[in-house]
Amino acid sequence: MGEAVAEIAWTPKARTILEAASRLFYAHGIAAVGVDLIAEEAGVTKKTLYDRFGSKERLVVEYLRHRDERWREFLDHRLAETPDTPEARLAAVFDASGSWMRDAGGKGCGMVNAHAEISDPAHPAHRVIVDQKAWMLGLFRRLCRDAGLTAPEETARTLMLLHEGALVAHGIGAFPGAVHHARDAALAVFARAR
Amino acid sequence: MGEAVAEIAWTPKARTILEAASRLFYAHGIAAVGVDLIAEEAGVTKKTLYDRFGSKERLVVEYLRHRDERWREFLDHRLAETPDTPEARLAAVFDASGSWMRDAGGKGCGMVNAHAEISDPAHPAHRVIVDQKAWMLGLFRRLCRDAGLTAPEETARTLMLLHEGALVAHGIGAFPGAVHHARDAALAVFARAR
DNA sequence: CCGATTCTATACCGATCTGTATAGTCGCCC
DNA sequence: GGGCGACTATACAGATCGGTATAGAATCGG
Numbered sequence: 001m002g003e004a005v006a007e008i009a010w011t012p013k014a015r016t017i018l019e020a021a022s023r024l025f026y027a028h029g030i031a032a033v034g035v036d037l038i039a040e041e042a043g044v045t046k047k048t049l050y051d052r053f054g055s056k057e058r059l060v061v062e063y064l065r066h067r068d069e070r071w072r073e074f075l076d077h078r079l080a081e082t083p084d085t086p087e088a089r090l091a092a093v094f095d096a097s098g099s100w101m102r103d104a105g106g107k108g109c110g111m112v113n114a115h116a117e118i119s120d121p122a123h124p125a126h127r128v129i130v131d132q133k134a135w136m137l138g139l140f141r142r143l144c145r146d147a148g149l150t151a152p153e154e155t156a157r158t159l160m161l162l163h164e165g166a167l168v169a170h171g172i173g174a175f176p177g178a179v180h181h182a183r184d185a186a187l188a189v190f191a192r193a194r
Numbered sequence: 195m196g197e198a199v200a201e202i203a204w205t206p207k208a209r210t211i212l213e214a215a216s217r218l219f220y221a222h223g224i225a226a227v228g229v230d231l232i233a234e235e236a237g238v239t240k241k242t243l244y245d246r247f248g249s250k251e252r253l254v255v256e257y258l259r260h261r262d263e264r265w266r267e268f269l270d271h272r273l274a275e276t277p278d279t280p281e282a283r284l285a286a287v288f289d290a291s292g293s294w295m296r297d298a299g300g301k302g303c304g305m306v307n308a309h310a311e312i313s314d315p316a317h318p319a320h321r322v323i324v325d326q327k328a329w330m331l332g333l334f335r336r337l338c339r340d341a342g343l344t345a346p347e348e349t350a351r352t353l354m355l356l357h358e359g360a361l362v363a364h365g366i367g368a369f370p371g372a373v374h375h376a377r378d379a380a381l382a383v384f385a386r387a388r
Numbered sequence: 389c390c391g392a393t394t395c396t397a398t399a400c401c402g403a404t405c406t407g408t409a410t411a412g413t414c415g416c417c418c
Numbered sequence: 419g420g421g422c423g424a425c426t427a428t429a430c431a432g433a434t435c436g437g438t439a440t441a442g443a444a445t446c447g448g
Contacts (some may be wrong), residue, residue, distance in 0.1 A: 031225035116307035117223040165359030
């Protein structure tokens with residue numbers, strides 16, 4: 001049966017290490033950041049890092065898992081305080097991404113960036129990345145179904161493309177206000193599908 | 195004044211090296227691929243690699259430049275044999291991306307993936323990446339202007355988002371047929387903007 | 389046939405990579 | 419107050435990193 005994955009002991013320093021690693025991985029890429037730098041930035045010895053996480057690979061997985069978790073919580077919270085109309089909820093998703101990008105520095109989607117460096121499906125981080133995209137598509141799908149669209153899956157996929165495109169365009173600086181533009185485009189697509 | 199950039203001597207082996215580097219960089223990421231591996235895959239000594247390219251950084255720049263050049267030629271060629279209606283030309287862009295992804299293995303956009311690893315604007319590869327995206331936006335803009343749209347810039351940006359989103363979704367495997375779906379969505383957006 | 393260019397072969401450089409070993413300090417809980 | 423978990427400090431291992439040095443073989447135009 002499946003091998004039990006070792007639990008992380010979430011001591012205070014473990015969290016500090018993960019925060020430093022998250023910041024560095026996102027800003028400079030995963031392969032470009034060494035464990036020595038992470039330990040130094042976290043104000044911790046390498047021994048502590050390896051006592052907590054065991055390997056760099058595991059630290060990468062926790063980075064992506066945590067980032068995914070924070071994003072879902074952030075989005076859920078935003079949606080919870082949004083009027084329960086399909087249009088408002090759709091707009092809230094894109095607005096949340098806009099805020100997220102504004103706060104987090106905005107180098108685009110961390111999952112997409114990680115996927116550029118980790119293509120091997122056998123890598124444990126691969127599932128985290130793919131799962132997050134499946135979850136986002138599911139979110140759009142639910143939104144379209146709840147609105148009673150005639151072709152919810154089709155529209156959900158189009159919304160997904162606009163959303164992914166917005167994160168990329170923002171990250172690379174293709175044009176200013178990409179996420180907000182995507183929001184308007186998504187609302188237009190949505191209105192026409194009703 | 196601007197420092198003259200050293201010319202590459204495009205000897206047969208130089209091309210072989212660039213082909214190997216391109217394949218490896220795209221498949222595994224830039225930082226993950228060492229010059230020793232590139233030389234070995236190209237059937238060449240490291241000395242030859244450095245005689246031709248001088249540094250890994252330069253090889254990376256040439257990788258992106260060449261990829262960009264090949265893409266533009268590929269797309270121009272496709273557009274040249276496309277009926278001169280705005281709809282057909284728009285569809286041809288997405289169809290070209292679909293073919294490109296089908297042939298090249300489909301790990302998404304090489305520029306976006308490179309940008310995940312190279313964020314520093316001072317890096318000489320940064321301009322190549324940003325320029326390619328500006329060129330693509332310009333292509334969509336011209337297409338919208340030629341069609342006499344009332345708001346060509348707005349529509350061009352939406353098309354750009356759908357296109358970028360399609361490459362990401364395809365690369366990450368969000369759902370099957372992402373590029374073809376984007377094509378249909380783009381045509382719908384375009385039709386409505388006329 | 390000469391000389392320049394392209395390339396092979398191989399060994400090396402210092403730095404950095406992930407990961408481990410050893411020894412010891414601090415604080416907290418039973 | 420004794421043991422245990424979390425942590426520091428430091429040194430090291432073996433591999434790999436980008437890049438260089440030296441020497442020589444193959445090719446080719448003048």
